[in-house]
Amino acid sequence: MGVSLKDIAERAGVSLATVSNVVNGYRPVGERTRQRVQQAVDELGYSPNLSARHLRRGRTGLIALAIPELNNPYFAELAEIAITEAAGLGYTLVMENTAADRGAELALLGGSRRNTIDGLILSPVRIGRQEVLSRTADTPLVLIGEGVYDVPHDHIAIDNVAASHAAIQHLVAIGRHRIAFIGATPGGDRQSAHLRVRGYREALAAAGLPYRSRLVARTDAFGRLDGKRAMRDLLALGDPPDAVFGYNDLVAIGALRALAEAGHRVPEDVAVVGIDDIEEGRFSTPTLTTIAPDKGEIARLAVRRLIARIEGAEVAGPLTVQTPFRLIRRESTGTPGG
Amino acid sequence: MGVSLKDIAERAGVSLATVSNVVNGYRPVGERTRQRVQQAVDELGYSPNLSARHLRRGRTGLIALAIPELNNPYFAELAEIAITEAAGLGYTLVMENTAADRGAELALLGGSRRNTIDGLILSPVRIGRQEVLSRTADTPLVLIGEGVYDVPHDHIAIDNVAASHAAIQHLVAIGRHRIAFIGATPGGDRQSAHLRVRGYREALAAAGLPYRSRLVARTDAFGRLDGKRAMRDLLALGDPPDAVFGYNDLVAIGALRALAEAGHRVPEDVAVVGIDDIEEGRFSTPTLTTIAPDKGEIARLAVRRLIARIEGAEVAGPLTVQTPFRLIRRESTGTPGG
DNA sequence: GCGCGGCTCTATAACGTTATACAGGCGATG
DNA sequence: CATCGCCTGTATAACGTTATAGAGCCGCGC
Structure with missing residues (x-):
């Protein structure tokens, strides 16, 4: 099917690992070989197989935005911004429709998509503090919009x-x-x-x-x-x-x-x-x-926080952020x- | 991290392959062992690692719906139906915003997401017959809505x-x-x-x-x-x-x-x-x-056709389908x- | 002249799954 | 009774990537 690292390695006359290092800069590579590899990449039109990368890395590169109604223009506007922000950070955002259904919210919280996504942004409407607290899944979670307070998760909302x-x-x-x-x-x-x-x-x-x-x-x-x-x-x-x-x-x-x-x-x-x-x-x-x-602020902040958690970065500041309104x-x- | 086939296999005292066969029914398994495996699956709470499955199968289980504006309620309504339909068929639908940009449409057509998705539903607005004809990517493609006719792809639209x-x-x-x-x-x-x-x-x-x-x-x-x-x-x-x-x-x-x-x-x-x-x-x-x-008809038809193509099924009837309106x-x- | 550290690069073992080839047992068929 | 085929099950080689261990080389200091 597609062009793989191996094809590039053969073409450029280097090892697999070196190509990998050129592609994602994990370790430094000499200038001469770097150029040779880069040329092979360009000529053959290589792009990494994400399934393989994700399998190896233990991540999928997918985050989910779960909202109660896709049709609500508010959420559509929010989603559009979030999709763009996620893409800019190298993630693909998938929308999950909870349809304001308690069961759907609980399932997501419990990790029904555990193996599909790296993290979840959830706009809860039918669950509260208790349900969030008693969740066992360890996928990073960011809450937006509704009033679930005093939980050990990032929460972005207006007052x-x-x-x-x-x-x-x-x-x-x-x-x-x-x-x-x-x-x-x-x-x-x-x-x-x-x-x-x-x-x-x-x-x-x-x-x-x-x-x-x-x-x-x-x-x-x-x-x-x-x-x-x-x-x-x-x-x-x-x-x-x-x-x-x-x-x-x-x-x-x-x-x-x-x-x-x-x-x-x-x-x-x-x-x-x-x-x-x-x-x-x-x-x-x-x-x-x-x-x-401030929809832009809410969406961007939620995506950035989530990705920071996924990547294990230290996140400064309090968990709960109240965004401005006018x-x-x-x-x-x-x-x-x- | 998660529970893998291997864990189940050890617990149930059978081979890896047998567990795989129980899980996705690729080949028949005897009743007694099936039950033992099933029990182990339930006890350990196994669910397959999709990255690995996709790597092995050569598919990602993702399809994209590329539309010119997420904010347009028409597309939001369409997307909601499509997401549901895709989920029902075992696929995850991701939204791609072309922002009615010619470059974005061309990139998608050319396979910029080749490694991420199994198929593409595209609502083209800035490209025409020529661009579609000269595309080289082999990812299944379904066109919706706009007037790109006489191309060798499924096309769902009103007249x-x-x-x-x-x-x-x-x-x-x-x-x-x-x-x-x-x-x-x-x-x-x-x-x-x-x-x-x-x-x-x-x-x-x-x-x-x-x-x-x-x-x-x-x-x-x-x-x-x-x-x-x-x-x-x-x-x-x-x-x-x-x-x-x-x-x-x-x-x-x-x-x-x-x-x-x-x-x-x-x-x-x-x-x-x-x-x-x-x-x-x-x-x-x-x-x-x-x-x-008929938004429901358009969305469902587009998703079903795309998935049929992905799975190599024979699709009866003409490529272009004109859905009703009133x-x-x-x-x-x-x-x-x- | 020898050892040591730093710099490039290579070889290879995973990650978790599925498909292929194969092995053993057992009943039916000649 | 030998043979064939079917039914269950196993072992194993991929899929394409990344991280780890280590190999070779060069220059520097003793």
């Missing part, structure tokens, strides 16, 4: 409570008093939903506004349709909200749709804020005010001038 | 001309006369753009409408922003269009945004149609009429009742 707080603060600042939250999972195990509700409650309290449980809408999932349904229910209340904060941009966009169908004006009647800053929200009508996490004001909460 | 034709026909049917097209690349090499423009022209001709080159807007890329800019330019014409057909849903959504900003009503002043049926268009305001390709009427062209 969910603070982000939520900032969103509500903004709605308060533009004069809203009946602020709803869409995307709670009261009995559920979605960690970040709890955290975002907590931020919501804290911000209300800080503003001296009452917490009304009827304004906290639970959803089964976190897509556009879920947001739309929840908004419809909220509008059916005797005293509907004058502002809504969605668990994420998709939910918020679903809410926008429900408001449009019901003939309400945004932001005049109801203001809307989301989280994620997906591109869709920059082109919706109205455009969507949102909390923008509020981006758009039409759905009224432009600053108006 | 771009017919799809475009159907969209225009619909706009004609609801009484529009000045129909614009957004997303042409006159000098460019985007094949499907040419085909969709052709369908546009044919449908105009069939309806007895004149072709006006000023109503064909060229764009550099095919995202929301490109659609928005092009629409703005079209609105600046002395006699603006009363309908717009976008190269894809993203472009159409950008057009919707430009129309909203300029204060035009959709569909009363301008009707809008896209292609792809991405979920975003079911929640935009107004919702977007679109040509819906028009989905939504608010942006007026509901059927109104």
Whole structure:
């Protein structure tokens, strides 16, 4: 099949080991022989057989990014950056779809892909601290996004409570008093939903506004349709909200749709804020005010940390890194001038 | 590190080869020994080292899906299905981002990943028949989506001309006369753009409408922003269009945004149609009429064909498969009742 | 002149798997 | 009873790479 080290060695009249050393610089090689080998490599068009290399090295060169939904634009944007970063560091990133399924998350955590991948970046939604702590697999693991804290693994995330707080603060600042939250999972195990509700409650309290449980809408999932349904229910209340904060941009966009169908004006009647800053929200009508996490920072940091662990490098600094976020004001909460 | 065949063999008191045969059924094994081996496998928790297997078999178990933009929801939806299908057939799918770059497409075609993957599904946008024909790599290749015809490879796509034709026909049917097209690349090499423009022209001709080159807007890329800019330019014409057909849903959504900003009503002043049926268009305001390709069929077919080729199976039927599409009427062209 | 260290390079043993060639046993067939 | 073929199982040679041990050579210092 392909050209192997042996072919190069014969061509250049040197030993196998020398070719290997030229190719990956493990030990120095004399200038003259180096050139001869290099020439043979170029002429025959050699590229190493990765399966063999990995077998020998005990690594596969693959890392997995496991996310709950590939379709969610937030994760798609994150994935794109992560793929590029990994490629730049000599690794191939494969996407793993957990479909927000607890069993799938547990399987990955337990090492179902142990022999396929060198490391795992996981965005957990249905598992918590306990499950992570009791894992036995020794594949390096980096957690992103959700609230699994105090575990001996790298964890990259925004401060969910603070982000939520900032969103509500903004709605308060533009004069809203009946602020709803869409995307709670009261009995559920979605960690970040709890955290975002907590931020919501804290911000209300800080503003001296009452917490009304009827304004906290639970959803089964976190897509556009879920947001739309929840908004419809909220509008059916005797005293509907004058502002809504969605668990994420998709939910918020679903809410926008429900408001449009019901003939309400945004932001005049109801203001809307989301989280994620997906591109869709920059082109919706109205455009969507949102909390923008630094996706580039999250993705790159996660990949770099993981690879550092794989390669046994010392990683400075704390395990948990909170990446910055900022509020981006758009039409759905009224432009600053108006 | 992990448990190897050898460990199992020792534990069960049989030879290496027998364990291998139990594990992957290459040759029959007696019932008694099979059970003993199976027990050892279960007890020690063995799973095969894929690098070694791949080295020996000459395959990696990886296939790549190379697309021009991971961020485009159309491709994200496609990718999700493809990943699942591939996993079901025992392969891992890795995403490769060509970023619509000609060099990247050529490199992949030329086999830059030869040693990493067993096969490639490519959505070409900057290369054509010639480039595919002159490729020397022997890795199985399946083309999807764009117009590279008459090449000795599997090719899964919708009939771009017919799809475009159907969209225009619909706009004609609801009484529009000045129909614009957004997303042409006159000098460019985007094949499907040419085909969709052709369908546009044919449908105009069939309806007895004149072709006006000023109503064909060229764009550099095919995202929301490109659609928005092009629409703005079209609105600046002395006699603006009363309908717009976008190269894809993203472009159409950008057009919707430009129309909203300029204060035009959709569909009363301008009707809008896209292609792809991405979920975003079911929640935009107004919702977007679109040509819906069968994404599940495209993705699954592409993966199945590729794997069949990799495994040397005979594949019945023609190389080129045109998958069905249908028009989905939504608010942006007026509901059927109104 | 001898020994020693440094510099290049070579030979070779793994890594864990699968496919091939082969060996032994046992029943059926002539 | 010899022969053939089938059924189980074994031994072993690859697959292509990298790391380790060591061989040869040269110059330097004693």
